Amino acid sequence: MSGETTTGSDLLRFATAGSVDDGKSTLIGRLLYDSKAIFVDQYEAVERVSTQRGNDYVDLALLTDGLRAEREQGITIDVAYRYFATPRRTFIIADTPGHPQYTRNMVTGASTADAALILVDARKGMTEQSRRHSFLATLLGVRHLVVCVNKLDLVDFDVAVYERIVDEFTEFASRLKVGDLQFIPISALHGDNVVTRSARTPWYDGPALLYHLEHLHVASDRNLTDVRFPVQYVIRPQSAQARDYRGYAGTVAGGVIKVGDQVMALPSGFTTTISAIDSPTGPLREAYPPMSVALRLADELDISRGDLLVRPNNPAPARQDLDLRVCWMDEGSALTPGRTLAIKHTTVWARVKVREVLYRVDINTLHRDESVTALALNEIGRVRLRCTRPLFLDEYAQNRTTGSVILVDEATNRTVGAGFLS
Incomplete structure (x- = not known):
């Protein structure tokens, strides 16, 4: 792949994140609609449902909230993948849930993403979930964060509101490993600065969201290891x-x-x-x-x-004692010392024994809690494991594929954890 993003064959994977009702699904629907990536009958169906609900606008969020439970609750509860393309680039979107109890879904959606769109409601500013998802995205090696300050139409496109959020997020991001940070003021509902620049934000001289995504350079981000x-x-x-x-x-x-x-x-x-x-x-x-x-x-x-x-002169290190960051995903049990699990690394299966839970990360404050002895559902921490055979792991920041593992409960065959070397 060349360094220039010049052909439609270039692929960008991005995840959306943010609090509930920040407009993630509406933004994706707007991207799909304004880039002419949906069929007429799809739009007509969404228009019909919007009318039945008594809306005086077409609710484009319905294009992504496809599960019946999601439509009934008005929230996204699973990772919804959508695909669209422009003459310049092909996109895969992971629309992730905003609820704290679906942190594991956010981990799934961001694990393969090149970029993350963090939506912030202009009326609410930074929230706990804004911080949570930003931390998770950087933890999972997402090198490009795009902060979309949404619903500016509800604050009369006030530049002071936008700048206050920019300052607050920039201060928080200084504690994260963010390679590239971009802020864009938008109204997903009305399309301001989503696909085209808006005349209602004359104080903003940056690109529209789609233009920024089309020109985002990600080829050099992927797999920095040798063969x-x-x-x-x-x-x-x-x-x-x-x-x-x-x-x-x-x-x-x-x-x-x-x-x-x-x-x-x-x-x-x-x-x-x-x-x-x-x-x-x-x-x-x-x-x-x-x-x-x-x-x-x-x-x-x-x-x-x-x-x-x-390559003979650049092998991956052999590791049998694994010191990993782990996101625990199992509802029915906790990750505790002494537990035995199956582990999958690339195409290898083995078994591991949990030796120690070193700490849990408070993903709101980024502080480490070293008093814990277990990880519960959606919790992230550092865990020490002993494997039955050496695995050849790279640092996750260097290679997502060879730097990550999944943990599986052998009794139920459920994936119960995701781990990465960092």
């Missing part, structure tokens, strides 16, 4: 014509892999070279994240699912 290729499957066709074929299939998690490159297989440590790269559309000279390819190697090594191909 990482988790082997997912060994392809051995049974036909007589392809009996000698052996390909190692997987998704490139880091770096650029080229034909002729030397690689090392972990955990064995054996080295070989890439003899060919196959894809669904034919052979390639190189592969990079997040391409799914099959690698052919010059030597017949004992490689199977769960192995990791890296």
Whole structure:
């Protein structure tokens, strides 16, 4: 992928976040409608429901609040993914819930996002959830925060209100690891500064939201490690014509892999070279994240699912004692010392034993509570685990794929936690 964002094939994943009723779903509906990404019958259905509710406007939030329970409550309760494209870029939106009890849903939506849109109601200013979601976004490696000061139409587009929120958020963000911070004054309901610049904010000289998202540079943010290729499957066709074929299939998690490159297989440590790269559309000279390819190697090594191909001079560190940030997601139990769980890292499954809960993070004040001995639902803290086998983890800030794990309850097969090395 080139450094310039010039083609419609460029992809930007972004998550929306903020308090309940800050207008997240309305903003997404406005983006979809103004960029002509919805069909006529979809708009007519939303218009009809809006009329039935007695609204004197078309409630574009209904385009994303698709579950019946969400429509009845007027809130978003699950992560709703929406897709749209402009001539310049393709977008995947994760509309995340605003309620505190759905922190785990926010973690899910932000875990793959390049950017996060933090909505702040101009009438309320910064809230507990504004701080919570901003912290979670930066914790999950989201490098670009866009603070949308929404509902400015309800405060007569007062620049003083906008500037007060900007100052308050900037002070809070100084305690976070924010790589890029942008503020945009908007009215999602009326479309001010969403897709086009608004004449009602003459005091604002920045871009409209869509323009900013179209030109956001994210290619250099992704996977800052060298080559990482988790082997997912060994392809051995049974036909007589392809009996000698052996390909190692997987998704490139880091770096650029080229034909002729030397690689090392972990955990064995054996080295070989890439003899060919196959894809669904034919052979390639190189592969990079997040391409799914099959690698052919010059030597017949004992490689199977769960192995990791890296450059010999830049391997991922082997770790059996894991010190991870963990977001606990299970309603029925807590994360306690002595508990045994299954762990999945890239394509590897193993088991871990919880040795110690070091602290819990108060995600409103960012303070550490070292008096806790367990993590409950939606709580985030640092946990020490002992794994049954070494795992090859990078720092999460360097590579989201090889720096993260999921924890699974073996009795129920439920995903109960998400962890990352930081």
